[in-house]
Amino acid sequence: MRATLRSVLATWRWETTWGWDYPAIAMTATRLGEPATAVDALLMPVAKNTYLPNGHNRQTAALPVYLPGNGGLLSAVALMAKGWDGGPPAPGFPDTWTVRQEGLLPMP
DSSP states (O other): OHHHHHHHHHHOOGGGOOTTHHHHHHHHHHHTTOHHHHHHHHTOOSGGGOOOTTSOOOOBTTBOOOHHHHHHHHHHHHHHHHOBTTOOSSTTSOTTSOOOOOSOOOBO
């Protein structure tokens, strides 16, 4: 999986991706113990990883609202903050961060 993640980061043409790709990358990096990569994926400065002031993850003019991107972002941050059954606390954030969450359940 780590080799696949490295390949994706090195070779994907970011202008052809979709908004849910960035949370998927973040969740993969989190499960692989790479919190810096997880955060970097969610903050990647590309058009399809942009959230408008109203919260919409705009993809194209023909598709101004893209809810899989929004749902993916929420799922990724929850995994990053709470982790999974038997996993470490806040596994998706660097150790130097102070992460607080309330009411989230660990993922399986």
